[in-house]
Amino acid sequence: MTGQVGIVLVSHSGPVAAAVAALAQGLAGGGPSAPILPAGGTPDGGLGTSAELIAAAAEAADRGAGVALLVDLGSAVLTVKALLAEGDELPAGARLIDAPFVEGAVAALVTASAGGDLDAVEAAASEAYTYRKA
Structure with a gap:
């Protein structure tokens, strides 16, 4: 794969996902960064997870080198696993990453921004x- 690894932060809360993405961008050094997009909450702004929001964020984050999906809690894991199992809802190379949500997001973004491949980001x-x- 060529390109850059994209990152999607899947949270039960839209504001939490957006805040973690902003924090990671702020801590990553301020230079050009890999795409990192939040996919939190439900389409109406409630708490929960949305397969549609996750798929849309993954598509937007895809730069051809895979997409790392970091999740906060249980049903977010299940939603991402279901999308991966369907096979056509997420970009090729999308991967669920087992990592702490906040610290993992920062480490993933720094590594992806430095040109690391999906294995290095994971x-x-x-x-x-x-x-x-x-």
């Missing part, structure tokens, strides 16, 4: 599980 995001705060 490794960086997943490594965020080892970050200790005390």
